[in-house]
Amino acid sequence: MPQVKLTVNGKPATAEVEARTLLVEMLRENLHLTGTHVGCDTSQCGACVVKIDGKSVKSCTMLAVQANGSEITTIEGLAAADGTLHPMQEMFREHHGLQCGFCTPGMVMSAIDLVESHPEGLTEQQIREELEGNICRCTGYHNIVKAIAAAWPLMHGRELPQAAE
Amino acid sequence: MNDTTLPHIVKGGIGDSPKRVEDRRFLSGRGHYTDDINRPDQTYAVFRRSDVAHGVIRSIDTAAARAMPGVVAIFTGDDIAKAGIGGVPCGWQIHSKDGSPMVEPPHPVLAQGKVRYVGDAIAMVIAETVDQAKDAAEALVVNIDPLPAVSNMIAATAEGAALVHDEAKGNVCFDWHIGDKDAVDAAFAKAHKVATIDLVNNRLVPNPIEPRAAIGDFDRSTGEHTLYTTSQNPHVIRLLMGAFVLQIPEHKLRVVAPDVGGGFGAKIFHYIEEAAVTWAAAQVNRPVKWTCERSESFITDAHGRDHISHAELALAEDGAFLGLRVKTMANLGAYLSTFAPSVPTYLSATLLAGVYTTPAIYSEVKALFTNTVPVDAYRGAGRPETTFLLERLVDVAAKTMGMDRVAIRRRNFIPADAYPYQTPVALQYDSGNHEATLARCMELADWNGFEARRAESAKRGKLRGIGMSTYLEACGIAPSAVAGALGARAGLYEVANVKVHPTGSVTLYTGTHSHGQGHETTFAQLVADQLGVPFEQVEIVHGDTSKIPFGMGTYGSRSLAVGGSAIVKAVDKIISKGKKIAAHLMEASVDDIEFKDGKFTVAGTDKSKAFGEIALTAYVPHNYPHDELEPGLDETAFYDPKNFTFPGGCHICEVEVDPDTGVVSMLNFTAVDDIGRVINPMIVHGQVHGGVAQGIGQALLEHAIYDETGQLLSGSLMDYTMPRADNLVNIHVGTESTMCTHNPLGAKGVGEVGAIGSPPAVINAVVDALRDYGVTHIDMPATPLKIWSIINAASPRMAAE
Numbered sequence: 030m031p032q033v034k035l036t037v038n039g040k041p042a043t044a045e046v047e048a049r050t051l052l053v054e055m056l057r058e059n060l061h062l063t064g065t066h067v068g069c070d071t072s073q074c075g076a077c078v079v080k081i082d083g084k085s086v087k088s089c090t091m092l093a094v095q096a097n098g099s100e101i102t103t104i105e106g107l108a109a110a111d112g113t114l115h116p117m118q119e120m121f122r123e124h125h126g127l128q129c130g131f132c133t134p135g136m137v138m139s140a141i142d143l144v145e146s147h148p149e150g151l152t153e154q155q156i157r158e159e160l161e162g163n164i165c166r167c168t169g170y171h172n173i174v175k176a177i178a179a180a181w182p183l184m185h186g187r188e189l190p191q192a193a194e
Numbered sequence: 195m196n197d198t199t200l201p202h203i204v205k206g207g208i209g210d211s212p213k214r215v216e217d218r219r220f221l222s223g224r225g226h227y228t229d230d231i232n233r234p235d236q237t238y239a240v241f242r243r244s245d246v247a248h249g250v251i252r253s254i255d256t257a258a259a260r261a262m263p264g265v266v267a268i269f270t271g272d273d274i275a276k277a278g279i280g281g282v283p284c285g286w287q288i289h290s291k292d293g294s295p296m297v298e299p300p301h302p303v304l305a306q307g308k309v310r311y312v313g314d315a316i317a318m319v320i321a322e323t324v325d326q327a328k329d330a331a332e333a334l335v336v337n338i339d340p341l342p343a344v345s346n347m348i349a350a351t352a353e354g355a356a357l358v359h360d361e362a363k364g365n366v367c368f369d370w371h372i373g374d375k376d377a378v379d380a381a382f383a384k385a386h387k388v389a390t391i392d393l394v395n396n397r398l399v400p401n402p403i404e405p406r407a408a409i410g411d412f413d414r415s416t417g418e419h420t421l422y423t424t425s426q427n428p429h430v431i432r433l434l435m436g437a438f439v440l441q442i443p444e445h446k447l448r449v450v451a452p453d454v455g456g457g458f459g460a461k462i463f464h465y466i467e468e469a470a471v472t473w474a475a476a477q478v479n480r481p482v483k484w485t486c487e488r489s490e491s492f493i494t495d496a497h498g499r500d501h502i503s504h505a506e507l508a509l510a511e512d513g514a515f516l517g518l519r520v521k522t523m524a525n526l527g528a529y530l531s532t533f534a535p536s537v538p539t540y541l542s543a544t545l546l547a548g549v550y551t552t553p554a555i556y557s558e559v560k561a562l563f564t565n566t567v568p569v570d571a572y573r574g575a576g577r578p579e580t581t582f583l584l585e586r587l588v589d590v591a592a593k594t595m596g597m598d599r600v601a602i603r604r605r606n607f608i609p610a611d612a613y614p615y616q617t618p619v620a621l622q623y624d625s626g627n628h629e630a631t632l633a634r635c636m637e638l639a640d641w642n643g644f645e646a647r648r649a650e651s652a653k654r655g656k657l658r659g660i661g662m663s664t665y666l667e668a669c670g671i672a673p674s675a676v677a678g679a680l681g682a683r684a685g686l687y688e689v690a691n692v693k694v695h696p697t698g699s700v701t702l703y704t705g706t707h708s709h710g711q712g713h714e715t716t717f718a719q720l721v722a723d724q725l726g727v728p729f730e731q732v733e734i735v736h737g738d739t740s741k742i743p744f745g746m747g748t749y750g751s752r753s754l755a756v757g758g759s760a761i762v763k764a765v766d767k768i769i770s771k772g773k774k775i776a777a778h779l780m781e782a783s784v785d786d787i788e789f790k791d792g793k794f795t796v797a798g799t800d801k802s803k804a805f806g807e808i809a810l811t812a813y814v815p816h817n818y819p820h821d822e823l824e825p826g827l828d829e830t831a832f833y834d835p836k837n838f839t840f841p842g843g844c845h846i847c848e849v850e851v852d853p854d855t856g857v858v859s860m861l862n863f864t865a866v867d868d869i870g871r872v873i874n875p876m877i878v879h880g881q882v883h884g885g886v887a888q889g890i891g892q893a894l895l896e897h898a899i900y901d902e903t904g905q906l907l908s909g910s911l912m913d914y915t916m917p918r919a920d921n922l923v924n925i926h927v928g929t930e931s932t933m934c935t936h937n938p939l940g941a942k943g944v945g946e947v948g949a950i951g952s953p954p955a956v957i958n959a960v961v962d963a964l965r966d967y968g969v970t971h972i973d974m975p976a977t978p979l980k981i982w983s984i985i986n987a988a989s990p991r992m993a994a995e
Contacts, residue, residue: 047325063229064222064225065223066227066455068404070487073916074403074488103223104221105223107222121221122213122214125214125876125879128712129402129456130219130221130453133221137221153924156919157919157922158919160918161919161920166401166402166403167884168880169885169887169948170887170919171922171925172880173919174924
């Protein structure tokens with residue numbers, strides 16, 4: 030079986046997997062990082078989103094062997110070593126952006142990428158449109174959208190620019 | 195607390211919104227869901243399922259599959275039959291008009307002789323890995339002779355239709371009715387006008403984001419079985435599976451429902467996979483794990499709704515509702531799921547009075563078997579169906595009478611001073627104020643300013659519409675004696691065990707189950723408030739039959755109204771015992787001891803003992819009234835509700851239709867609900883947001899569509915339109931509460947109001963947007979194709995241009 034070498038949350042991780050093993054399966058089954066979830070089988074729900082070499086990727090849509098050599102961040106790797114939550118995690122908590130918690134890891138990972146890739150600012154409508162790839166059945170997205178908007182200033186260290194509408 | 199004044203809010207107490215206790219673990223990837231559990235030496239199960247909707251199983255050849263790598267065991271229906279394993283039971287019995295009991299065909303754990311829907315389990319393959327099990331399941335040679343299938347209710351009731359179960363003639367499970375037919379006929383005889391509507395309540399797939407999973411484990415040395423499962427009610431599963439399917443006594447069966455990623459009803463029911471893995475674990479003497487894939491969820495999780503109704507409302511000259519007549523067909527799918535028969539009957543037709551004084555109501559419900567996935571409770575269960583019917587019919591009635599939609603509602607509201615109010619369909623509502631929720635919602639939604647906004651939209655070539663629903667539902671399920679008389683085969687009380695530890699911290703064991711509702715926070719607030727201990731010193735435990743005395747779980751918005759009331763009862767016992775200990779310590783009469791803000795005080799003196807001192811005394815009883823009291827401070831209470839609870843309110847929706855594309859855009863949604871006592875406003879708002887999102891999903895997007903052969907066409911998240919962030923808008927939420935009069939908290943429940951009140955508000959808005967096109971009704975979901983077709987048909991010349 031092929032051997033896959035990754036750096037996961039800053040630590041080297043190696044596993045022997047079948048060629049057909051998905052990255053999410055390797056994370057959950059071989060590396061026991063069960064924070065990354067599987068909510069569907071058609072790459073629609075986004076519960077499995079992780080960061081691969083700086084980009085958010087649905088880890089169910091990629092084979093483990095394809096990720097060989099990459100650097101991966103999962104939900105478990107977001108908080109600081111002393112347990113201080115990432116601003117996005119903190120804002121989800123502050124604004125009640127989660128209920129059952131199952132879509133949450135993927136939602137938070139996507140949200141971080143969304144804020145990072147929009148240094149120019151984000152409108153509510155943009156947040157809603159860019160969340161297309163993540164499904165939440167509990168919250169109606171209302172508080173998720175609020176949490177992401179609230180995390181933007183914390184992550185960029187300045188006020189969220191008012192959109193010129 | 196049976197008053198209407200809100201108590202002063204203490205930090206972490208009732209009325210405060212502390213951040214949720216459970217969030218830190220969920221946000222850190224430390225949630226503990228069923229699929230995160232792995233048992234030593236575990237095997238994996240995969241089910242081979244029917245790909246035809248109806249057929250006779252001629253043979254299952256397992257030889258090739260058994261020879262595949264890693265295969266541990268393969269079980270078929272024959273093995274289940276040989277082992278004497280019972281069918282999955284139904285928990286509610288309905289009787290037909292003629293007094294005969296519903297037709298209740300067996301629901302075997304693995305198909306026996308016939309398959310009855312696409313997804314019906316034929317065989318279970320157990321292997322060392324999931325992939326090996328999948329490969330072997332594919333290698334099974336299953337020979338099925340297909341039979342004609344009935345994939346919807348029209349086909350099921352057609353002349354000469356194929357029978358899903360031979361014993362159910364005409365595919366009828368039961369033909370039930372409620373109300374006074376003669377009184378209704380008399381009302382129609384004197385009607386000034388009659389409003390009528392024919393509608394379909396679209397079939398839905400609940401789709402919690404966590405797919406179902408189950409792990410069976412067996413300890414041969416003790417004979418103890420353990421089932422880890424994605425359930426909303428582990429004790430109910432233990433009872434149903436242990437007593438009816440596998441004959442395992444309770445003391446040898448532990449059911450654990452750990453963190454559960456959403457339920458919405460779909461995880462109430464006892465599913466065959468739970469019994470299969472529990473049984474198989476003992477057969478192979480190793481743990482057996484099954485995790486559902488989403489495509490499999492679509493064809494195995496119980497679906498929701500799927501009613502077809504015809505309704506008529508008799509109206510007086512002044513718009514008064516004189517009588518209501520409803521005829522409904524309800525699809526139950528291929529087998530009876532756990533609570534399926536209750537949904538179109540006692541959870542539905544009993545709500546036909548709604549918030550109105552309609553004096554005479556008669557409803558008939560014919561429940562049918564079809565070759566589709568079983569249908570059961572989905573968020574709201576019966577009440578969304580009735581609310582949609584009633585609130586659409588009221589709009590049609592306004593049009594029929596040439597009356598304003600608000601005025602006709604106000605004309606017929608049950609007045610606030612008429613409570614308690616006895617409806618003609620069994621229920622007695624305890625409290626409510628429909629004018630208050632209506633007025634507040636209209637103000638928040640700026641109902642009166644709508645025409646100006648409509649004109650503004652028209653300038654941009656868009657059709658703007660506004661709609662409302664004024665509704666009421668019955669939840670807080672349920673008074674056991676009443677439910678029993680109506681056919682429930684279980685009690686519906688709730689249980690709480692409050693353990694005060696020697697140094698004064700508290701663990702609460704609740705028989706309800708949290709799968710997103712935030713009980714670990716809300717219940718901690720409740721206990722903290724009542725005992726005067728800090729919120730942080732209260733821990734909530736749920737979801738494990740080995741820890742919690744008993745419980746009926748979470749559904750029907752019952753956790754606070756019923757489970758919370760059990761907590762209050764148990765806490766009251768703690769306080770009562772604490773008073774006796776305090777009286778002893780302070781050498782006073784127990785009648786003179788008062789308990790407030792965490793202190794036991796001798797009335798009229800400055801003598802007091804802190805709650806922590808009393809707890810310590812109970813566990814270190816050196817100076818203690820041993821003659822009259824046992825040591826320890828640990829109390830359990832069972833609470834059986836006196837009545838259902840009746841939340842309600844007003845929802846207003848504003849939409850804009852693009853006539854070129856037929857796309858309906860949500861502009862504004864406002865919900866003002868009367869849910870009784872609010873413990874945590876933040877959580878309450880979140881519950882309403884989520885419920886409304888599911889209601890908007892039903893109204894505009896979602897539909898489980900079967901083709902005529904019984905294949906589910908919208909059977910994946912690629913095809914089934916789940917609401918996404920850009921389909922929705924911010925939802926404005928308000929509460930305008932009257933207290934429930936019969937439980938100690940005054941709580942009514944909030945879990946389902948959003949999903950119940952919202953669909954008719956949305957469709958009323960869409961119909962209003964199309965008011966110039968002569969439209970009186972649009973069935974859900976109001977897709978762009980439907981809307982565009984209406985617009986296009988009404989204005990062929992415009993379309994041609």
